[in-house]
Amino acid sequence: MQFGIFTVGDVTPDPTTGGAPTEAERIRATVTIARKAEEVGLDVFATGEHHNPPFVPSSPTTLLGYIAARTERIILSTSTTLITTNDPVKIAEDFSVLQHLSGGRTDLMLGRGNTGPVYPWFGQDIRQAVPLTVEHYGLLRRLWREEVVDWEGELRSPLQGFTLAPRPLDGIPPFVWHGSIRTPEIAELAAFYGDGFFANHIFWPPSHTQKMVETYRQRFAHYGHGSPESAVVGLGGQVFMRPNSQDAVREFRPYFDNAPVYGHGPSLEEFSSLTPLTVGSPRQVIDRTLGFREYAGDYQRQLFLLDHAGLPLKTVLEQLDLLGEEVVPVLRKEFAVGRSPEAPAAPTHQSLLRERDTRAAKAKP
Structure with missing residues (x-):
């Protein structure tokens, strides 16, 4: 399994001090967080894409x-790249360049986006969100896989004789995860193409995540990509830790109560009981995360949200120390116990390259 973190890049005042970082400080802090994630032994860093305040990651590939x-x-990824409002040609170009710069340490998560005003800012209609997703992704796949593309759709101008430059590194497109909170059509799209499916998993109860993942696994098998157990699944999660669980709850409560997304709603205790949010000791985070397998099956990628709601950078780095030193080593060991032999490892550029070369070798007379 792969373990990592994702950021939404919010610029939120610290409710305990009233101070907020500047946009420049928040961007630089994100770089510090990503480097720390590598230092403590995590596998993945992912950034969201937002085009409205109070968020700063409007250009993920930059x-x-x-x-x-x-x-x-x-591995450098996204959480998510907006397949609806970004042009698929630009997505293909940007991530091909990022592949080359990173030596293949690149994949991406595609999503529709849930901020209504963003659509007209980029000349799109939110009522066409699902059709845009399907059409744009169909074109994106071809751009990465075909030398010369002639294409015509309904929601974008046609292409004639277009060749992507640069081509994907080693001729291997970045692995694609399709991310969704609540849209079964996205699980269907991921299953149809045999791509990965990432259940955001931070705002909804486990029963909802279970239904989405089961739908994806069943349709993955229906389209002939393998057994349901061989489908590629990722999950999100939210944690806040201190060695003592009471200290964690006491420290995190003001951040939760004032968070721009879920603040001023259910209590911390209510939200923790209804969703995967875990505020407590490292052992509690381990136990809760291991429980995800009970309803999602053996999966390939677990990403945690740590740096939101105005938490100071110092605190986020302390969270990463706890995650890297006390949580992830145990999760790696425990998730390996009883793992289905049909459950694949998380895809990487190197594994996809090996698979292609193996297929080519077998095809030779």
């Missing part, structure tokens, strides 16, 4: 390209 130059091992 940010990830800079992080690629400051890191050596960690």
Whole structure:
């Protein structure tokens, strides 16, 4: 399994001090967080894409390209790249460049986006969100896989004789995860193409995540990509830890109560009981995360949200120390116990390259 973190890049005042970082400080802090994630032994760093305040990651590949130059091992991904409002040609170009810069340490998560005003800002209609997703992704796949593309759709101008430059590294497109909170059509799209499915898993109860993942696994098998157990699944999660669980709850409560997304709603205790949010000791985070397998099956990628709601950078780095030193080593060991032999490892550029070369060798007379 792969373990990592994702950021939404919010610029939120610290409710305990009233102070907030500048946009420049928040962007630089994100780079520090990504480098720390590699330092403590995590596998993946992913950034969201937002085009409205109070968020700063409007250009994920620019940010990830800079992080690629400051890191050596960690996989750089997104959470998510907006397939609806971005042009698929630009997505193909940007991530091909990022592949080359990072030496293949690149994949991406595609999503529709849930901020209504963003659609007209980029000349799109939110009522066409699902059709845009399907059409744009169909074109994106071809751009990465075909030397010359002639294409015509309904929601974008046609292409004639288009060749992507640069081509994907080693001729291997970045692995694609399709991310969704609540849309079964996205699980269907991931299953149809045999791509990965990432259940956001941070706002809904386990029963909802279970239903989405089961739908994806069943349709993955229906389309002939393998057994349901061989489908590629990722999950999100939210944690806040201190060695003592009471200290964790006391420290995190003001951040939860004032968070721009779920603040001023259910209590911390209510939200923790209804969703995967875990606030407590490292052992509690381990036990809760191991429980995800009970309803999602053996899966391939676990990403945690740590740096939101105005938490100071110092606190986020302390969370990463706990995650890397006390939580992830145990999760790696425990998730390996009883794992189905049909459950694949998480895809990487190197594993996809090996698979292609193996297929080519078998095809030779």
